[in-house]
Amino acid sequence: MTAPASSLQIRDDRDGPCSERDFARIHDFIGQSYWAAGIPADTLRRALDHSLCYRGYVDGELVAFARAVTDQATFAYLADVFVLPAHRSRGHARALVGALMDDARVQGLRRWHLVTRDMQRLYAGLGFQALSQPEYHMQRHDPDVYRRGD
Template sequence: MGCMDYELDDDPTRVPRDAVWAWLSTEAYWGGWRTREQVETQLDNAWRLVAAYHRPTGELVGFARAVSDGVGFAYLADVFVTGAHRGHGLGKRLIRLMIDDGPGADMRWTLFTGDAHGLYRQFGFAAPDATAMVRPALYRHDRS
């Protein structure tokens, strides 16, 4: 499969939510705690959604979501490329469309990831400097 076998776009109405949910709920190490309703809320409230589709089948094979104030700050989340379609540069193309070719090219971007650091470094991501602080989320799965 080559580069021409894929189409990327940022039309949020085209994103097959069942496919996003299926991947995030079974494959994502970072978000398995979310319910379908929570993922739907995140998709509804996203500033931008970018997706990659396999041209011959129309299947969703890559995805990225961003949250932003629309002016100076954006958060990149839920980036994935499905297993069979990795190794074709789709991760780079998704990030490029989301960040460099989108309305947030001049914004300060942040993300949390446990892997793919090399990919994100290519787009200017680096370890936070002394001006950054993070308050970790407190997930309570048992609310009894």
């Protein structure tokens, strides 16, 4: 049985970088995710180095992760949120993302953005909503970049 969210220990990048073991666990999960399948380890490491990263631990083991890409003044993009399957439905994602959004470095931002195909209910509970004017938003998306090795 897994522990309730109240036992989740949250650490962020100010506590120091994650261990190689934790990075490997993060890479294993994200590298198999629908949103970043095949991401090379060096690409992910570079992404984490330029993000606010939050990690969740139960009994010393990394079980959850989230990061924000931000200018720390106007905008943040919430990315790579996950909870390992054995630890889901315990409130860990809500606790971890809530802690990240409460970080002093991202207070007063005009806009937070995220992309998800399956967790709308979680994020709605954290104040996110569907785009009111999706026609104003554009993207440049290359889903095969990791497979090609560009």
